[in-house]
Amino acid sequence: AQSVSQHNHHVILSEAASLELGCNYSYGGTVNLFWYVQYPGQHLQLLLKYFSGDPLVKGIKGFEAEFIKSKFSFNLRKPSVQWSDTAEYFCAVKSGGYQKVTFGTGTKLQVIP
Amino acid sequence: DAGVIQSPRHEVTEMGQEVTLRCKPISGHDYLFWYRQTMMRGLELLIYFNNNVPIDDSGMPEDRFSAKMPNASFSTLKIQPSEPRDSAVYFCASSLSAYNQPQHFGDGTRLSIL
Numbered sequence: 001a002q003s004v005s006q007h008n009h010h011v012i013l014s015e016a017a018s019l020e021l022g023c024n025y026s027y028g029g030t031v032n033l034f035w036y037v038q039y040p041g042q043h044l045q046l047l048l049k050y051f052s053g054d055p056l057v058k059g060i061k062g063f064e065a066e067f068i069k070s071k072f073s074f075n076l077r078k079p080s081v082q083w084s085d086t087a088e089y090f091c092a093v094k095s096g097g098y099q100k101v102t103f104g105t106g107t108k109l110q111v112i113p
Numbered sequence: 114d115a116g117v118i119q120s121p122r123h124e125v126t127e128m129g130q131e132v133t134l135r136c137k138p139i140s141g142h143d144y145l146f147w148y149r150q151t152m153m154r155g156l157e158l159l160i161y162f163n164n165n166v167p168i169d170d171s172g173m174p175e176d177r178f179s180a181k182m183p184n185a186s187f188s189t190l191k192i193q194p195s196e197p198r199d200s201a202v203y204f205c206a207s208s209l210s211a212y213n214q215p216q217h218f219g220d221g222t223r224l225s226i227l
Binding site for chain 1 (some may be wrong): 144146155156158161163165169199204206208210213215216218219220221
């Protein structure tokens with residue numbers, strides 16, 4: 001069975017600091033990988049996705065993620081965070097040709113002005 | 114384009130009552146998912162449908178939970194009888210069937226069972 005690990009449960013940064021959120025998955029075959037963001041009181045929104053090709057994926061709002069197959073990782077990055085990035089971030093994986101997506105437990109990001 | 118529409122947005126009811134949550138997926142999407150989100154367990158997949166047919170209901174916690182999809186534009190998640198531990202935010206999501214397509218989430222229903 002596939003699984004997703006997000007090791008950082010709560011991250012606090014000052015504005016303009018750089019961000020990297022870790023995500024590791026367990027599945028040896030072909031995967032689709034996603035990062036979703038959930039702003040307080042809102043639904044999950046897609047930030048970016050990887051399914052093939054360039055392992056460096058650029059998403060909305062200046063976020064990017066790098067797929068490193070050898071490390072089973074898909075870390076999310078942003079060079080300079082803003083207060084408005086305060087939210088919870090979820091990594092997710094879809095694999096094996098199935099539509100079922102497995103979500104990580106989420107990382108709460110708090111950006112201090 | 115209209116996104117996934119869920120109703121109600123908030124529901125407060127007493128233990129033992131029947132609760133029905135509703136979802137309208139994005140038109141043309143042939144997969145529909147029901148999730149439950151709590152602080153303790155995070156986001157859990159309860160059940161998903163493909164072309165109105167339930168494919169995997171292994172996440173449904175107990176027989177008190179049931180879900181139906183009578184047509185391509187409507188699904189319900191029912192809890193009967195409800196219990197305080199069912200309090201959570203319930204999300205519906207839909208997607209196209211292509212492998213690389215993401216899920217699109219509704220705004221959720223915040224359910225409180227007193």
